[in-house]
Amino acid sequence: MSAVNKFTTPSTKKLRREKTTLSNHSDSEKDSVHVYCRIRPLADSSDSSNYLKVLAPDTLALTTPDVKAIRKEIHYKFKHIFTSYSSQSEVFTHIAYPLLQDLLNGKNGLLFSYGVTGSGKTYTLNGDQNDPGIMPRCIDTIFNSLGDYQAPKYVIKSDKMNGFEIQSDDDAYYDTLHAVKNSAKPLVRKTNGEKKSYYNDGTIITNINENSLFSVFISYVEIYNNNVYDLLDESSEKSLQNKILREDCRKNMYVNGVVEIEVKSAEEAFELFNVGQTRKKMASTNLNEGSSRSHSIFNIRVVQLEQGAINTNGQPMIPTENNIKVGQLSLVDLAGSERTNRTNNTGVRLKEASSINNSLMSLRTCLEILRENQINKNNRLVPYRDSRLTFLFKRYFEGDGTIKMIVCINPSVNDFEENLQVLKFAEMTQDVKITKAEVNRYTPLKKTIIKNKENQTPHRLLKTALTPFTLLPEVPFVKLNIDNIDECRSAIEKVVKVLKFRKSKGKNIDKEIEEKQQELRKKLVNMDQQCILNNAELKSLKVLIHKEKQKSQNLQVKMNDLEVANQDIQMKNEELEDVIRSLKNTINEKDLKLNQHVLDRQRTKQQLALANEKMTHELDQKLRRQRDHLNAAMKAKDDKLKMVRGILDSETPPAEMNCIELNMDLPNIKSMGSQVTQTSKNVANACRRNVKPAARSRRSKSAGEVWLEHNVIKPCPLNTVMQPTMKKRKSVSRLDKASDITNPKQSKYCLVAQEPDTDGEIETKLYKADILPTCGGGAQVIFNDVEKLTQESPTKT
Numbered sequence: 101m102s103a104v105n106k107f108t109t110p111s112t113k114k115l116r117r118e119k120t121t122l123s124n125h126s127d128s129e130k131d132s133v134h135v136y137c138r139i140r141p142l143a144d145s146s147d148s149s150n151y152l153k154v155l156a157p158d159t160l161a162l163t164t165p166d167v168k169a170i171r172k173e174i175h176y177k178f179k180h181i182f183t184s185y186s187s188q189s190e191v192f193t194h195i196a197y198p199l200l201q202d203l204l205n206g207k208n209g210l211l212f213s214y215g216v217t218g219s220g221k222t223y224t225l226n227g228d229q230n231d232p233g234i235m236p237r238c239i240d241t242i243f244n245s246l247g248d249y250q251a252p253k254y255v256i257k258s259d260k261m262n263g264f265e266i267q268s269d270d271d272a273y274y275d276t277l278h279a280v281k282n283s284a285k286p287l288v289r290k291t292n293g294e295k296k297s298y299y300n301d302g303t304i305i306t307n308i309n310e311n312s313l314f315s316v317f318i319s320y321v322e323i324y325n326n327n328v329y330d331l332l333d334e335s336s337e338k339s340l341q342n343k344i345l346r347e348d349c350r351k352n353m354y355v356n357g358v359v360e361i362e363v364k365s366a367e368e369a370f371e372l373f374n375v376g377q378t379r380k381k382m383a384s385t386n387l388n389e390g391s392s393r394s395h396s397i398f399n400i401r402v403v404q405l406e407q408g409a410i411n412t413n414g415q416p417m418i419p420t421e422n423n424i425k426v427g428q429l430s431l432v433d434l435a436g437s438e439r440t441n442r443t444n445n446t447g448v449r450l451k452e453a454s455s456i457n458n459s460l461m462s463l464r465t466c467l468e469i470l471r472e473n474q475i476n477k478n479n480r481l482v483p484y485r486d487s488r489l490t491f492l493f494k495r496y497f498e499g500d501g502t503i504k505m506i507v508c509i510n511p512s513v514n515d516f517e518e519n520l521q522v523l524k525f526a527e528m529t530q531d532v533k534i535t536k537a538e539v540n541r542y543t544p545l546k547k548t549i550i551k552n553k554e555n556q557t558p559h560r561l562l563k564t565a566l567t568p569f570t571l572l573p574e575v576p577f578v579k580l581n582i583d584n585i586d587e588c589r590s591a592i593e594k595v596v597k598v599l600k601f602r603k604s605k606g607k608n609i610d611k612e613i614e615e616k617q618q619e620l621r622k623k624l625v626n627m628d629q630q631c632i633l634n635n636a637e638l639k640s641l642k643v644l645i646h647k648e649k650q651k652s653q654n655l656q657v658k659m660n661d662l663e664v665a666n667q668d669i670q671m672k673n674e675e676l677e678d679v680i681r682s683l684k685n686t687i688n689e690k691d692l693k694l695n696q697h698v699l700d701r702q703r704t705k706q707q708l709a710l711a712n713e714k715m716t717h718e719l720d721q722k723l724r725r726q727r728d729h730l731n732a733a734m735k736a737k738d739d740k741l742k743m744v745r746g747i748l749d750s751e752t753p754p755a756e757m758n759c760i761e762l763n764m765d766l767p768n769i770k771s772m773g774s775q776v777t778q779t780s781k782n783v784a785n786a787c788r789r790n791v792k793p794a795a796r797s798r799r800s801k802s803a804g805e806v807w808l809e810h811n812v813i814k815p816c817p818l819n820t821v822m823q824p825t826m827k828k829r830k831s832v833s834r835l836d837k838a839s840d841i842t843n844p845k846q847s848k849y850c851l852v853a854q855e856p857d858t859d860g861e862i863e864t865k866l867y868k869a870d871i872l873p874t875c876g877g878g879a880q881v882i883f884n885d886v887e888k889l890t891q892e893s894p895t896k897t
């Protein structure tokens with residue numbers, strides 16, 4: 101039993117999907133893409149997946165796996181759903197038969213199969229010999245229907261520009277001979293002589309125009325890695341040439357220089373199909389043994405030549421534009437979408453897969469934009485040119501012809517995710533409404549040869565027989581009525597009259613015939629001569645035509661090359677434009693960053709300037725405060741010095757003021773020296789002015805005191821027994837370094853000055869001070885005593 105029919109919904113949450121209403125459905129000018137769904141049987145009987153269920157002939161339910169114990173059921177609507185039990189014939193009747201009716205009526209149709217790899221796309225289109233798919237059934241149905249209504253071969257001929265021309269009998273005959281000559285290399289050879297025929301169920305289309313002649317043309321191309329290859333191209337034996345796509349005068353897209361062959365029977369068509377199949381890119385992948393690696397397009401074109409009317413003289417009218425109709429049916433077997441993580445493809449297969457997925461993506465994008473344009477009433481450009489696949493079928497999406505899609509589904513559990521995507525795409529595709537384009541189905545003719553006569557079937561028309569003629573009047577048929585003698589007599593008289601006339605005429609008949617014969621012979625000789633001349637002319641013309649053909653072929657090849665090169669350049673150009681665009685973006689971004697940077701810098705500069713100003717202001721204030729402080733300190737020192745000077749000047753300074761505070765910090769050491777010198781001078785001056793020292797006894801100091809004896813001048817030796825008491829002393833003549841004072845061993849300072857007094861006696865003065873260390877590492881010298889030693893001569897009076 102198929103998985104499709106085993107569906108159960110225990111805890112299913114039903115979702116109603118609101119369809120977007122795109123436009124008024126009654127709008128007869130619009131036709132949606134017809135989407136059908138076909139579910140293939142499960143390949144693996146152990147696969148018990150049951151996520152798909154056909155609810156109605158047009159409704160499919162897909163159940164998603166449990167998410168938080170909730171299963172969702174999504175419904176998809178299609179034109180029709182074919183289950184795994186549906187036969188190939190059912191699929192053909194539903195989908196392809198209406199397209200064939202259109203085809204034989206000169207209308208276009210596009211049918212493509214879409215789905216995951218291995219979902220049955222190729223099977224649906226081609227099938228096998230016993231159970232043929234859509235393509236063989238189409239071919240059989242066409243030839244079953246055309247029967248005698250086929251035009252003689254080569255009368256209708258492709259003009260190599262997607263159009264057709266009508267040839268004269270002679271040209272058609274010449275082409276037939278040419279074809280017979282070249283039949284030494286039949287296409288069948290390429291299929292190893294294996295002739296495939298398909299089961300023909302005799303389907304027929306009844307309502308074809310019996311006043312027309314038909315010709316069927318086949319072409320078969322594939323799109324592989326976004327290049328178009330002609331699968332029937334005999335000219336390139338080794339590798340197929342990449343073909344370019346062109347637009348004809350009616351804006352239909354076609355493959356330039358494609359080989360399009362006229363076929364007169366289904367067998368001939370199958371032969372061509374089989375030749376193409378042997379060349380088609382197929383490969384075995386993890387998911388499908390015979391996987392199509394390209395999108396293949398089998399084109400059937402039916403050209404219909406309608407019989408022209410007969411003019412007043414009974415001559416057939418020259419066929420005009422309105423006498424030829426061309427219908428095209430494209431059967432597209434799309435390569436399957438595939439995920440690389442499932443196929444594990446590498447190298448060439450991986451490149452193929454990415455190209456397949458890209459072109460399918462382009463198809464999706466085009467359809468999405470078409471739909472978006474319809475919903476939003478936009479006119480966004482549909483990027484048909486993004487891929488060869490969409491570019492080739494551009495005209496269909498623009499409204500010329502019916503588009504049908506068969507979505508193939510493999511209900512295997514492994515395909516769940518991809519099927520979900522496929523169904524989403526199918527649903528979206530159904531919403532696309534194609535506005536029918538105004539198309540003139542008739543093609544202009546180039547040459548005409550058809551000979552018509554009323555009341556004859558087209559086939560017989562071309563084989564018109566000559567009407568026999570007679571030189572003598574016919575003997576009338578008379579019926580003798582024995583009951584009416586008069587009537588009999590008049591009838592006999594009539595016959596006798598005719599016989600007499602025949603007799604009189606008959607005498608000259610031999611002569612007349614001879615004359616006619618001679619006349620005819622003359623005419624024949626003239627004609628023969630004319631014919632010989634014509635033949636010669638024809639030969640030279642044929643040579644000329646052959647040369648011209650070769651020239652035009654060469655030109656065509658060159659043109660192809662140039663167009664390919666042009667396309668390459670255009671692609672490169674587009675790529676370069678992309679690069680330029682991205683570079684411009686980068687430059688813009690960098691410019692923005694640069695501007696931002698400059699702004700930041702300016703901001704930082706401003707901030708720095710502000711900070712600088714603030715700091716300068718603060719420093720100024722600090723400096724001013726320090727200067728004030730120093731000034732105050734200086735003033736205090738000056739005051740103290742003044743006080744010392746006052747003390748010295750007033751002979752008996754108060755004990756507590758009898759000191760000079762000297763800052764012995766390193767920067768002040770030099771000035772201290774000069775201060776001390778100045779002090780000694782002041783002291784000396786004071787002494788000189790007979791200033792009496794404080795009445796203090798010379799104290800003997802404790803043995804621990806170390807004196808720094810500073811001899812500003814070298815004293816004269818006095819040789820007296822009275823010596824100042826400085827048990828431990830260090831004598832220096834100059835104070836150069838701070839350490840001379842700050843030496844922690846020294847605690848006393850004595851400045852020694854000696855000079856002659858007013859009486860010529862030598863006077864020695866000792867200015868004594870305490871050395872007190874300061875917290876800054878310096879020392880303070882506080883003068884607190886002056887000793888004066890006067891040396892008097894005993895002989896002095």
Ligand SMILES: Nc1ncnc2c1ncn2[C@@H]1O[C@H](COP(=O)(O)OP(=O)(O)OP(=O)(O)O)[C@@H](O)[C@H]1O
Nearest residue numbers: 140141217218219220221222223388391392435436
């Ligand atoms: N409806 C069906 N009935 C029976 N067999 C089927 C059916 N559909 C597909 N198959 C089988 O499944 C296999 C894969 O099918 P097919 O080659 O048509 O897949 P595909 O979609 O064309 O894959 P790819 O995209 O890789 O070319 C074939 O062996 C085919 O015979």
